[in-house]
Amino acid sequence: MNKATSPKTAAGGASTEQLKQNIIKHLHSSLGTDVNKASSQAWWRATCAAVNEQVFDGLRNTQRTHYQQDTRALHYFSLEYLMGRLFSNNLHNLGLYAQAKQALSELGMNIADLEDQEEDMALGNGGLGRLAACFIDSLATLNYPAIGYGIHYEHGLFKQSFQDGRQIERPDSWREYGNPWEICRPESVQEVSVYGYVETVYDLQGTMKKVWHPGRIIKGVPWDIPVVGYNGSSVNVLRLWESRASDFFNWDVFNSGGYIDAARQNIEAETISKVLYPNDDTDAGKELRLIQQYFFCSCSLKDIIRRYKRAHGDDWSKFPQQVVIQLNDTHPAVAIPELMRILIDRADMSWDDAWALCQQVFAYTNHTLLPEALERWPVRLFEKVLPRHIEIIYEINRRFLVEQVDVLWPGDNAKKRKLSIIEEGDEPMVRMGHLSVVGSFKVNGVAEIHSKLVQSDLFPEMVALWPDKFTNVTNGVTPRRWLKACNPRLAKLLDEKVGSGWPVDLKLLSKLAEFADDAQVQDNFMAIKQQNKADFAKEVKKLTKIDIDPAAIFDIQIKRLHEYKRQHLNLLHILALYRRILQNPDYDMVPRVFIFGAKAAPGYKLAKEIIYAINKIADKINNDKRVKNRLKVVFMPNYRVTLAEKMIPAADVSEQISTAGKEASGTGNMKLALNGAVTVGTLDGANIEIAEEVGNDNIAIFGLTVDEVKALHAKGYHSYDYYHNNPEIKAILDWLETDYFTPGKPGELAAIKHSLLEGGDPYLVLADFESYAKAQQQIDSWYRDKAGWARKAILNTALVGKFTSDRSIEDYVSRVWRLTPCKVAN
Ligand code: 73E
Numbered sequence: 001m002n003k004a005t006s007p008k009t010a011a012g013g014a015s016t017e018q019l020k021q022n023i024i025k026h027l028h029s030s031l032g033t034d035v036n037k038a039s040s041q042a043w044w045r046a047t048c049a050a051v052n053e054q055v056f057d058g059l060r061n062t063q064r065t066h067y068q069q070d071t072r073a074l075h076y077f078s079l080e081y082l083m084g085r086l087f088s089n090n091l092h093n094l095g096l097y098a099q100a101k102q103a104l105s106e107l108g109m110n111i112a113d114l115e116d117q118e119e120d121m122a123l124g125n126g127g128l129g130r131l132a133a134c135f136i137d138s139l140a141t142l143n144y145p146a147i148g149y150g151i152h153y154e155h156g157l158f159k160q161s162f163q164d165g166r167q168i169e170r171p172d173s174w175r176e177y178g179n180p181w182e183i184c185r186p187e188s189v190q191e192v193s194v195y196g197y198v199e200t201v202y203d204l205q206g207t208m209k210k211v212w213h214p215g216r217i218i219k220g221v222p223w224d225i226p227v228v229g230y231n232g233s234s235v236n237v238l239r240l241w242e243s244r245a246s247d248f249f250n251w252d253v254f255n256s257g258g259y260i261d262a263a264r265q266n267i268e269a270e271t272i273s274k275v276l277y278p279n280d281d282t283d284a285g286k287e288l289r290l291i292q293q294y295f296f297c298s299c300s301l302k303d304i305i306r307r308y309k310r311a312h313g314d315d316w317s318k319f320p321q322q323v324v325i326q327l328n329d330t331h332p333a334v335a336i337p338e339l340m341r342i343l344i345d346r347a348d349m350s351w352d353d354a355w356a357l358c359q360q361v362f363a364y365t366n367h368t369l370l371p372e373a374l375e376r377w378p379v380r381l382f383e384k385v386l387p388r389h390i391e392i393i394y395e396i397n398r399r400f401l402v403e404q405v406d407v408l409w410p411g412d413n414a415k416k417r418k419l420s421i422i423e424e425g426d427e428p429m430v431r432m433g434h435l436s437v438v439g440s441f442k443v444n445g446v447a448e449i450h451s452k453l454v455q456s457d458l459f460p461e462m463v464a465l466w467p468d469k470f471t472n473v474t475n476g477v478t479p480r481r482w483l484k485a486c487n488p489r490l491a492k493l494l495d496e497k498v499g500s501g502w503p504v505d506l507k508l509l510s511k512l513a514e515f516a517d518d519a520q521v522q523d524n525f526m527a528i529k530q531q532n533k534a535d536f537a538k539e540v541k542k543l544t545k546i547d548i549d550p551a552a553i554f555d556i557q558i559k560r561l562h563e564y565k566r567q568h569l570n571l572l573h574i575l576a577l578y579r580r581i582l583q584n585p586d587y588d589m590v591p592r593v594f595i596f597g598a599k600a601a602p603g604y605k606l607a608k609e610i611i612y613a614i615n616k617i618a619d620k621i622n623n624d625k626r627v628k629n630r631l632k633v634v635f636m637p638n639y640r641v642t643l644a645e646k647m648i649p650a651a652d653v654s655e656q657i658s659t660a661g662k663e664a665s666g667t668g669n670m671k672l673a674l675n676g677a678v679t680v681g682t683l684d685g686a687n688i689e690i691a692e693e694v695g696n697d698n699i700a701i702f703g704l705t706v707d708e709v710k711a712l713h714a715k716g717y718h719s720y721d722y723y724h725n726n727p728e729i730k731a732i733l734d735w736l737e738t739d740y741f742t743p744g745k746p747g748e749l750a751a752i753k754h755s756l757l758e759g760g761d762p763y764l765v766l767a768d769f770e771s772y773a774k775a776q777q778q779i780d781s782w783y784r785d786k787a788g789w790a791r792k793a794i795l796n797t798a799l800v801g802k803f804t805s806d807r808s809i810e811d812y813v814s815r816v817w818r819l820t821p822c823k824v825a826n
């Protein structure tokens with residue numbers, strides 16, 4: 001394994017004194033203010049500018065080295081990057097955090113206050129976007145030549161607040177006053193066409209050519225965000241495209257007197273990169289979303305080709321050696337027909353040569369099996385927006401059906417219908433998953449079980465056609481952000497116990513297992529947890545006005561709100577505990593605080609009802625004297641990376657309770673276990689691999705397995721049976737229909753009951769309830785044994801080294817990308 005070295009004490013040799021001088025210099029010369037009157041915002045910007053001096057040195061060195069060595073590079077195509085804040089991350093990765101803290105303190109400033117000046121860069125919805133952010137951190141740390149491509153959304157994921165318990169969305173304007181980390185690159189602008197029509201023409205030799213006459217041309221302006229590797233030696237780039245009206249186009253309209261029209265079309269062009277779609281399943285059918293996808297793929301491919309041509313001219317033969325493109329789900333799959341178009345229509349390549357090249361360049365990661373998230377686009381929409389691409393897709397499909405499908409299954413029309421990239425029906429659709437598999441040389445899922453299901457349930461025939469195409473790469477998270485930076489107390493203990501190499505070699509944490517029964521280490525470990533909980537309790541008080549006791553179990557469920565993630569299973573269990581307390585005033589339980597963090601997609605009605613119900617029930621329970629603080633419920637508003645960084649170090653229990661087979665992997669599960677939380681989880685996604693690593697004594701597994709879920713559905717699932725046969729379930733569901741939690745407004749919380757009964761309970765909440773309640777009982781009894789619990793918490797941290805995103809990247813390198821690390825000289 002290619003190991004990065006531990007961070008130098010001061011990258012570029014900057015001392016605390018130099019840093020101080022640089023900060024002051026930037027206060028003066030970049031911000032136009034001075035130490036006596038500068039705001040916290042100005043101090044933060046000046047410090048960013050001082051840090052950037054070193055970031056940019058690293059960036060120049062890296063780009064020069066990659067250019068000189070003409071390296072093969074990874075191009076990560078993703079519609080989402082959930083980066084969070086960059087300030088402390090960059091300082092940590094440059095090995096400058098301690099100096100910066102000291103320098104600022106000597107200047108009379110508190111580094112934590114400056115950190116709070118930064119808006120989260122929330123250009124993603126959840127796990128998929130955060131995975132992309134962890135991956136680019138690991139790629140830079142491991143010195144792999146790589147570039148991330150995406151969209152420079154003006155508005156990232158909405159901000160969430162609650163009004164009378166209901167979710168309110170407000171726009172996120174993360175760069176309203178500019179962003180110190182990004183660099184605009186006007187010299188690398190690209191132009192992208194959409195709409196129009198395709199003409200068939202013949203040249204003098206009688207060869208047929210297709211000419212696309214676009215209806216509109218849009219300019220793509222690149223913004224580069226430096227991605228600093230942990231040792232500071234490689235600094236890669238995240239290149240995000242912003243859409244603007246093309247100069248050429250405006251001029252045209254202006255000449256014909258259409259000033260207002262020109263202004264309108266300007267706005268339309270700028271709309272493309274205006275806002276991130278806030279759904280973490282797809283909005284198939286939305287024209288703007290398809291245009292977003294095409295816009296960034298086309299800009300990025302042209303950028304890659306421009307760079308390739310600078311080194312290799314018109315000789316395309318080395319392209320597949322130099323370029324590999326990873327498609328982060330099907331969202332960027334339109335890159336496949338776009339590269340075909342460029343090669344055939346622009347570079348005059350034959351179909352066969354172009355297709356052979358394409359198939360060596362693309363690889364596809366599948367992140368979900370949920371039917372609603374499998375992207376399909378109406379053919380009609382494609383015809384309108386991308387008339388040339390739909391022709392190319394038809395031809396890819398025709399050849400695939402004739403040359404592959406019909407050869408293996410001659411004359412089998414049912415197979416053809418099932419495998420066709422075009423789904424037949426009243427409204428024919430383009431299946432982006434099929435296109436991605438056909439156009440890629442590798443396809444992977446994101447955890448062992450998920451990759452198996454991709455092969456057995458989603459694409460079995462594709463596996464029969466190309467058995468070697470399919471593989472697994474289990475997800476991972478960067479331990480730099482998700483342990484070292486967010487949990488400094490634990491990081492320090494780990495430095496002492498296992499040495500300081502763990503941030504780049506997470507398996508070293510296993511040495512901590514030797515101390516799992518050491519009373520002193522247990523005390524230290526649990527004292528750190530206690531301090532983190534006390535810090536977080538203050539944050540809870542500040543944001544929600546709720547008092548919580550750090551001595552209670554902090555039981556945390558943080559993730560997007562979705563029925564398959566089953567926040568409502570957690571809620572039903574909370575109601576069960578509450579009811580038991582009311583029925584038996586002496587009910588004996590370890591005090592527990594159930595803490596939620598979750599955004600619901602604005603159009604997802606039931607998800608919003610679940611948020612409302614949690615808030616209303618929390619209100620009642622938290623103010624009920626009879627509970628005597630045994631139970632508290634907190635819904636933290638505006639869950640995002642920055643909040644995750646505060647919640648995860650404070651968690652005792654991690655809720656990972658999706659219906660088996662539905663959560664492809666999960667990554668929050670890894671972060672929580674790494675920080676010493678014990679998981680209550682189903683055998684789903686990466687939970688299975690976490691259980692393998694930490695052992696069954698250190699995780700509370702419950703619920704139906706994937707096979708049992710399938711069998712239950714096959715036999716016929718009747719949620720009413722559980723309602724009628726389990727008095728606790730019946731009482732709780734009926735309770736939701738009363739006005740107990742919403743005085744004077746009975747029925748306000750009934751939506752959950754209805755979805756679980758008349759709605760058929762599609763995610764088997766009632767089927768898993770009893771087993772879940774038992775697992776929670778198990779947690780309660782485990783926690784009573786202080787030493788036993790400390791042992792479990794320590795072993796969770798010690799044994800999850802597998803889940804570093806460095807390991808994921810090395811898996812991608814050996815199974816998919818075939819990259820060579822390229823050490824950058826300072
Ligand atoms: O299980 C998670 C997984 O950990 C999965 O649900 C998530 O990806 C994570 C990273 O692999 C995911 N997000 C989406 N699909 N799967 C998605 C779909 C449409 C829009 C945005 C996100």
Ligand code: PLP
Binds near residue numbers: 125127560
């Ligand atoms: N949202 C944020 C802000 C995160 O940090 C994470 C972490 O992995 C996720 C969503 C994904 O959570 P999960 O894997 O539990 O769905």
